[in-house]
Amino acid sequence: MRKGLLLLVAFALVLVTACSSDAGSSGTSSPAATAAALSPAASPQAGIGKPRVAFVYLGVPGDGGWTFEHDKGRLMMEKELGIKATFVENVPEGPDAERVFTELAEKNDVVIGTSFGYMDYMVNVAKKFPKVKFLHATGYKTAANLATYMGREYQSAYLVGMAAGRMTKNNKLGYVGAYPIPEVIYTINAFTLGAQSVNPNAEVSVVWSNTWYDPATERQAAISLLDKGVDVLAAYQDSPASIQAAAERSVWGIGNDSDMSRFAPDFYISNPMWNWGPYYVKTVKAVMDGTWKSESYWGPMKDGITDIAPFGKNVPQDVKDLVQKKKDEILGGSFEVFKGPISNQDGKEVVPAGQTMKDEDILNMTWFVKGIKGTIPK
Structure with missing residues (x-):
């Protein structure tokens, strides 16, 4: 959600590679394979024991919906991994978002944007901070240090x-x-x-x-x-x-x-409801272990990312x-x-x-x- 009106055009221009007609929702990776093809493969990097993690929210956790569930995921990640993350709320999908992502990239190891409209701003900032890992909800552009994630709602x-x-x-x-x-x-x-x-x-x-x-x-x-x-x-x-x-x-x-x-x-x-916690736990843990790599993830219900x-x-x-x-x-x-x-x-x-x-x-x-x-x- 919060994907912005450009999504229709975006997917029309950046088509994913064909999957077999029986693939459907059985896989756990996104079909946006062309996005990965646009980016160089991530090089092996050392793990980070206690990464500094920051979230960017379009709304406020009190919305009772989209941002609320992302914030629940943040809290789950903090509890299970023993780290403390920061977040910035009410960040519009506009040019000022790039400033916010830049400031967070200067102070953090992992920066997570939870709205589609952040995409191009995150791409720009990721280029400037190649050592920082970026996670973008619902987008389709990736880089060696920028991954995307979504569920099959x-x-x-x-x-x-x-x-x-x-x-x-x-x-x-x-x-x-x-x-x-x-x-x-x-x-x-x-x-x-x-x-x-x-x-x-x-x-x-x-x-x-x-x-x-x-x-x-x-x-x-x-x-x-x-x-x-x-x-x-x-x-x-x-x-x-x-x-x-x-x-x-x-x-x-x-x-x-x-x-x-x-x-x-x-x-x-x-x-329909979201459960972002397991994804955040798994992904940030990979950063901690040094096994993280960029991907385009489109997870099915069996992964637990979406449910009713x-x-x-x-x-x-x-x-x-x-x-x-x-x-x-x-x-x-x-x-x-x-x-x-x-x-x-x-x-x-x-x-x-x-x-x-x-x-x-x-x-x-x-x-x-x-x-x-x-x-x-x-």
Whole structure:
């Protein structure tokens, strides 16, 4: 998330190397292999016993979503590795970010940027500080001292979509999209496919907030869908504004990034959520051991980087059991979310039966699946 509007163009220009049609989400490394090809291989370096680590956050840990989960990951890393990290919050995705990264690189061994819009600024700073390790969430540009990381959240979205499809009474689901970029699009598509897998009559209406964290705007976007009569509402922003608006009308809500049940306990289903801690522990430990190397990591659910939040207190047990069974299939590698047949909004078959979408096609997704009402702005 927090990837900025350039993601759509970025992935269109920097395509990943082709994977086999059966690769799907079974691997633990990102498909962005071309990014690695642009950079020289990292040379062996000595370990750092107690590295100085700094995080850069787009928002604040108190957002209850994206930044909150990154901060939980930081705390886990501190506890398990016995180090103390620093962080700078509320850093916009603009030119001033380069100043922040420069100042942190002067004082730290590892610098972590948690938003896509930091990408070019981190690339610039990494060139100036070749001995500093840089980790960039959701980006696609790497260097010998700059790695990227992300998780396959669409697997989690499919599961909560299944729950939504079972719990709707009128087959009208709503989704407040953040920005019309591939990551959000493929997540909405996965959610819809999950809902349709248990309820072929389910339809998903989509509106865009063009925000990552703006409760007032997100609430209005949610209300526009509630006014259309949706009885399950999902959202892709960091704030709980959408599910709070849904709860006010006794409508089921699905949040994002972190367990948001406390914001609408009586009408909460679940939501995709992040668990960055294991990645931060593993990666910073590699720096400590001297085994770190640059990579583009796109981890599946089986790595633990993405999951679904605990179900709300009023979700029926049969729904929980249904979702758990499919989750076990995903974890075991026997189920792929984007395996055909899959058709687009116009009914044209995009993924033939028996074929699984390649990673680069998922990362460049700019179309909605059949059953979604809404448009994708150019």
